[in-house]
Amino acid sequence: MIARIFVTLKPGLLDPQGKTIKQALESLGFKEIKQVRVGKLIELELNHSKAASAKRDVERMCQKLLANPVVETYRIEVRR
Amino acid sequence: MKFGVVVFPGSNCDEDCFYVLKEVLRQNVVYLWHKDACLKDCDCVVLPGGFSYGDYLRAGAIARFSPIMRSVSEFSKDGGLVLGICNGFQILLESGLLSGAMLRNTSIKFICRYVTLRVERTDTPFTNRFRTGQVVRMPIAHNEGNYTTGTNELRQLKLQNGVLFRYCDADGQLTPQANPNGSTEHIAGICNRPGNVMGLMPHPERSAEPELGSMDGRLVFESLIHAMAAV
Numbered sequence: 090m091i092a093r094i095f096v097t098l099k100p101g102l103l104d105p106q107g108k109t110i111k112q113a114l115e116s117l118g119f120k121e122i123k124q125v126r127v128g129k130l131i132e133l134e135l136n137h138s139k140a141a142s143a144k145r146d147v148e149r150m151c152q153k154l155l156a157n158p159v160v161e162t163y164r165i166e167v168r169r
Numbered sequence: 170m171k172f173g174v175v176v177f178p179g180s181n182c183d184e185d186c187f188y189v190l191k192e193v194l195r196q197n198v199v200y201l202w203h204k205d206a207c208l209k210d211c212d213c214v215v216l217p218g219g220f221s222y223g224d225y226l227r228a229g230a231i232a233r234f235s236p237i238m239r240s241v242s243e244f245s246k247d248g249g250l251v252l253g254i255c256n257g258f259q260i261l262l263e264s265g266l267l268s269g270a271m272l273r274n275t276s277i278k279f280i281c282r283y284v285t286l287r288v289e290r291t292d293t294p295f296t297n298r299f300r301t302g303q304v305v306r307m308p309i310a311h312n313e314g315n316y317t318t319g320t321n322e323l324r325q326l327k328l329q330n331g332v333l334f335r336y337c338d339a340d341g342q343l344t345p346q347a348n349p350n351g352s353t354e355h356i357a358g359i360c361n362r363p364g365n366v367m368g369l370m371p372h373p374e375r376s377a378e379p380e381l382g383s384m385d386g387r388l389v390f391e392s393l394i395h396a397m398a399a400v
Contacts, residue, residue, distance in 0.1 A: 109277060157263070160317060
């Protein structure tokens, strides 16, 4: 079972890294960019056989450690 | 009176804190290894600066689960004095002993230089040797010093007079240029509601001797000594 967690800054929080990357892309000639935000991908390989229980455990991992609820949100994908 | 300086894997300001307390201020001080649960009867616990666990995941995110932190948490709930410096402040935020979080500096640069700070409040165990409004100099050295918190939490923090230091210019003004990292309302150091836990991003242990260019940081430790002697 593979779980992929996308951790991103909460919308509305300034992302200076994203802003810098946007400027870099624009300087390379890519003009159609509205916004860039940078996050993290955390990939877990799990022993679970059922996706539902994997998702439940990963949810708890996110709340306890993997994401800081003050400034980050997360999205979980689980697949075999 | 006894100070304890916690050492996490990756802490690198523990020796400076120990040195200032022991050699400069002649205090009884011990190291506290992060894996131990025992606080060795310390009256004040210092969480020093550095890169605990390499700042992996988020600065302080893993150190907050070290065995010593459970003891530090209980100690703080019983009114024990806890001082978190730089990475130590980040660990206190991640552990919820102080409210808020750190974001990356808005300049996306690691900033290592002296800053001027305004002392906002002096009736705490950490600031009683300062004067309210005093402008002091201490060095910062960090990549994630942009303090942020929710709107309600910020209001609460201010209602509780929880802001102890703000980044300012030489005249004590909160100009944009005086804010090195974009920190909300120029916040450089805060305490919890009871006033026994403090975190600050600048390094008082690097501004405690004349040779290093400023003695202002020494006043944080002298305030603690004064507060502990009064008990």
